[in-house]
Each structure stands twice: as structure tokens, then as C-alpha cells.
Amino acid sequence: MPVEISDGDRVVIVSARVGAGHDGAARELARWLAERGVRADRVDFLDLLPGRLGQTLCGAYHRQLQVAPRSWDWLLGALGSPALAALARRLAALASAGLAEVVGDDARLVVSTYPLATHAAAHLRARGRLAAGLVAYLTDPSVHRLCVSAQADLTVAPNETAARQARAWGAGRVLVAPPLVAPAFRPVAGAAERTRLRFAHGLPADRALALVVSGSWGVGEVERTVADLRADGSAEPVVVCGRNDALRERLRNAGLRHVFGWVDPMADLMRASDLVVQNAGGLTTSEALATGLPVLTYRCLPGHGRANAAVLDQEGTVPWVRTPDALGPALRAALAREAAPALPIEVAG
Missing domain, CATH: 3.40.50.2000 (Glycogen Phosphorylase B;)
Structure with a gap:
């Protein structure tokens, strides 16, 4: 479907409290949309997972970066394989029921700033359970396989290199747009x-x-x-x-x-x-x-x-x-x- 929103529409933005980058992008998107009269509801992907699974995943990632950061290099590389990427998408699908409830019947658009959230929404789309448009908003200059879903109507990339990488991973329509940052980040006056x-x-x-x-x-x-x-x-x-x-x-x-x-x-x-x-x-x-x-x-x-x-x-x-x-x-x-x-x-x- 075309990605079009207007004054009065409702948009659901899904991020994750895995570091500050995904949440920061979601916050600035919500601000940008609100300035244009669009209602933006933010939700954390980890809170959509059943039980304490989201909290467990966040804690494990945090400990991994603190205790064995080099293992993250290996894990990210392993997740680039089709088999493990498919496993990660199945994990993401566990949040799809919670996401469907949040989106409801009135959301015009779902914007994901976190890769697993993108795949939770893609799971709904593939099963005919997501009528809203789906936008994958990439927060990093480089693009991993899991950042992209062919189910997304639009992928927003922060630079041309990221756009090329996203297309290579199967993204359809790709838009290059500089990252949104808070207005407070401006040059010093003197x-x-x-x-x-x-x-x-x-x-x-x-x-x-x-x-x-x-x-x-x-x-x-x-x-x-x-x-x-x-x-x-x-x-x-x-x-x-x-x-x-x-x-x-x-x-x-x-x-x-x-x-x-x-x-x-x-x-x-x-x-x-x-x-x-x-x-x-x-x-x-x-x-x-x-x-x-x-x-x-x-x-x-x-x-x-x-x-x-x-x-x-x-x-x-x-x-x-x-x-x-x-x-x-x-x-x-x-x-x-x-x-x-x-x-x-x-x-x-």
C-alpha cells in the first residue's frame, strides 16, 4: 500500500530499549509527526513479548556487551545466515499478538525503529492481519540482514550506502533521509x-x-x-x-x-x-x-x-x-x- 499519512491519522511507532538509539529515533519521529498533526503512539517491542522474555533478552544483551563484547561480533555474523535469521524472525513473531492489539483497527501506519519489531509487523502482514502501512526506519549507518523485510512498504535509510545494502537484502521501496535529531542539537552560537x-x-x-x-x-x-x-x-x-x-x-x-x-x-x-x-x-x-x-x-x-x-x-x-x-x-x-x-x-x- 502507498505510505501516506495526513493530519489526524494515527501512527504506531515500535522501538526497543536496547541502548538509546532505537528509542531516540522513535522519540524524534513522534515529535516530527506531532508537529504535523499526526497522533503518534510509541510502544516498546520488548513489552510486547510474552511473560518476562523481553526483560530477559534486554538483560542478556546488556551483559554480553559488558562481559564478552567480542562474542557480539560473532553472533551478529551468525545471524546473517539464512537459518539463524529465520530463527530470529520466529522469535520476533512472539510479539505479533501484542502488536496487533496495540495497532488495533484505526492505525494508519506502523513505523519500526528496531529490527525484530519490523519482523513482528511483517509476520502480521504476511498473514493478512495488518491493514496499516509498514515502514522500517533504519537507525544505523550499516544494514544487517535482520534490519530489512520485504513486507515493508517503505524502508528509510540514513545514507546511500545503507540504502544500497537494504536493497541488496531485499527491501522494496527505499528512501534516503538524514537521521532526525532533537532541535537542541545545534551548533554553538559562539x-x-x-x-x-x-x-x-x-x-x-x-x-x-x-x-x-x-x-x-x-x-x-x-x-x-x-x-x-x-x-x-x-x-x-x-x-x-x-x-x-x-x-x-x-x-x-x-x-x-x-x-x-x-x-x-x-x-x-x-x-x-x-x-x-x-x-x-x-x-x-x-x-x-x-x-x-x-x-x-x-x-x-x-x-x-x-x-x-x-x-x-x-x-x-x-x-x-x-x-x-x-x-x-x-x-x-x-x-x-x-x-x-x-x-x-x-x-x-
């Missing part, structure tokens, strides 16, 4: 605003600052990244640990002065900084680029982190720093060039 923001957050006014981010869970080789930044000395690290309280305490005990936990005014910290060092290439990267900051990928997460890093580096958007010896030159090159102005975000219909 030196006075940057100075004010640094003072408000207890940051030094006379040093280049590298904002180190590792997702809402604070996973990856964050401590090694911080040690490498301190050893180089080109920029002082400012670390956001998300909900990883143990990481925050370890860094503080190691003598790091500028360490934050979960940060609501992330846009303020970005405008106070000179560049961002990240390890996954998802929502934070889009937010930093919208803020006009140079971004580097360093010590990236296995699996989707590496895949995203490769695409961003190939497109010339975010350099992938692969070794500690290359970090210093990359930092100095990023600091030497003026931050590029943020591109206006336009979403085609």
Missing part, C-alpha cells in the same frame, strides 16, 4: 555560549575538550580510550558513562576530573566540547554532526560498531581511528579544522 556552558558543567575554559561517549549503557573499551587520550594530551577527555555507575566510579577513582553519568542536557555538553570520540556510530554520531562537531570513531564496539565505523569512514563522514598510534594525528587534524556547519534536516514524504 565563544560566549561555549564559555558559559563550560562554566555551568565545571569544565576548563582553556583546554580543548574531547567528549567521550559510549551509548546509554557505557560499554566498550572506555577506560583504554580515556588512557590513550590522556597519554596523547591533545584534548582533555570529558566522559559520559550513561547508566554505567561502576564505570563512572572507576574513572573518578583513577583521577579523571570530568566524568558524568546519565546526562539529559547532552546537547549542552556537545556545544561545550571541541570534538566527540565515540565507539558505535549510532544516534550520538548524528547528534554530534548536527551540533557541528568533528567526530572520531575509536576502539569501536564489535559487531554493529565496526560495521557502522566502516560505512562512516568510507563515506568520509567520520574517520575510523584504528590504532592508538593514529589517535594523536587524528585528534590534531580534527581540532585544526573548523567544525562543519550542521546540515538542515529534511525528510521526504
Whole structure:
């Protein structure tokens, strides 16, 4: 069916609390739709699974990234096989009954920002139980087999590389649209605003600052990244640990002065900084680029982190720093060039 919505229509957006990227995309889609008079209801895929299965899956994924992150690289590769991908789609189908209830008879459109949610909706579509249109909204620069369903009426990709990958996995109609980010992520107005923001957050006014981010869970080789930044000395690290309280305490005990936990005014910290060092290439990267900051990928997460890093580096958007010896030159090159102005975000219909 054609993907068309208008003022007064109801849209169901399905994300998942697996990190912050899927939820962040869902939140901004809901805001964008609401500004156009569309009612947008958000639901978490994990809550649609029977019993405590969703909570169990989320916890297992979190522990895997903390305890054995390299195994995620292997698992993601294994899920690229037809057999295991089919198994994952059957798991997703367990949420289809709950999704059908949420969608009801009046939803005009279902938008999924999470791959398994896409397949839950596709399961309903294949069985004639989903009359609403289905849009798969891709949140990563790279595309895995499980991100795509031929049942979707439209797949929204964040870049041309992702669009090509989606088509190769069997997507039908594909639209390229820059990621939506919150309006707060804008370039700094000038030196006075940057100075004010640094003072408000207890940051030094006379040093280049590298904002180190590792997702809402604070996973990856964050401590090694911080040690490498301190050893180089080109920029002082400012670390956001998300909900990883143990990481925050370890860094503080190691003598790091500028360490934050979960940060609501992330846009303020970005405008106070000179560049961002990240390890996954998802929502934070889009937010930093919208803020006009140079971004580097360093010590990236296995699996989707590496895949995203490769695409961003190939497109010339975010350099992938692969070794500690290359970090210093990359930092100095990023600091030497003026931050590029943020591109206006336009979403085609």
C-alpha cells in the first residue's frame, strides 16, 4: 500500500530499549509527526513479548556487551545466515499478538525503529492481519540482514550506502533521509555560549575538550580510550558513562576530573566540547554532526560498531581511528579544522 499519512491519522511507532538509539529515533519521529498533526503512539517491542522474555533478552544483551563484547561480533555474523535469521524472525513473531492489539483497527501506519519489531509487523502482514502501512526506519549507518523485510512498504535509510545494502537484502521501496535529531542539537552560537556552558558543567575554559561517549549503557573499551587520550594530551577527555555507575566510579577513582553519568542536557555538553570520540556510530554520531562537531570513531564496539565505523569512514563522514598510534594525528587534524556547519534536516514524504 502507498505510505501516506495526513493530519489526524494515527501512527504506531515500535522501538526497543536496547541502548538509546532505537528509542531516540522513535522519540524524534513522534515529535516530527506531532508537529504535523499526526497522533503518534510509541510502544516498546520488548513489552510486547510474552511473560518476562523481553526483560530477559534486554538483560542478556546488556551483559554480553559488558562481559564478552567480542562474542557480539560473532553472533551478529551468525545471524546473517539464512537459518539463524529465520530463527530470529520466529522469535520476533512472539510479539505479533501484542502488536496487533496495540495497532488495533484505526492505525494508519506502523513505523519500526528496531529490527525484530519490523519482523513482528511483517509476520502480521504476511498473514493478512495488518491493514496499516509498514515502514522500517533504519537507525544505523550499516544494514544487517535482520534490519530489512520485504513486507515493508517503505524502508528509510540514513545514507546511500545503507540504502544500497537494504536493497541488496531485499527491501522494496527505499528512501534516503538524514537521521532526525532533537532541535537542541545545534551548533554553538559562539565563544560566549561555549564559555558559559563550560562554566555551568565545571569544565576548563582553556583546554580543548574531547567528549567521550559510549551509548546509554557505557560499554566498550572506555577506560583504554580515556588512557590513550590522556597519554596523547591533545584534548582533555570529558566522559559520559550513561547508566554505567561502576564505570563512572572507576574513572573518578583513577583521577579523571570530568566524568558524568546519565546526562539529559547532552546537547549542552556537545556545544561545550571541541570534538566527540565515540565507539558505535549510532544516534550520538548524528547528534554530534548536527551540533557541528568533528567526530572520531575509536576502539569501536564489535559487531554493529565496526560495521557502522566502516560505512562512516568510507563515506568520509567520520574517520575510523584504528590504532592508538593514529589517535594523536587524528585528534590534531580534527581540532585544526573548523567544525562543519550542521546540515538542515529534511525528510521526504
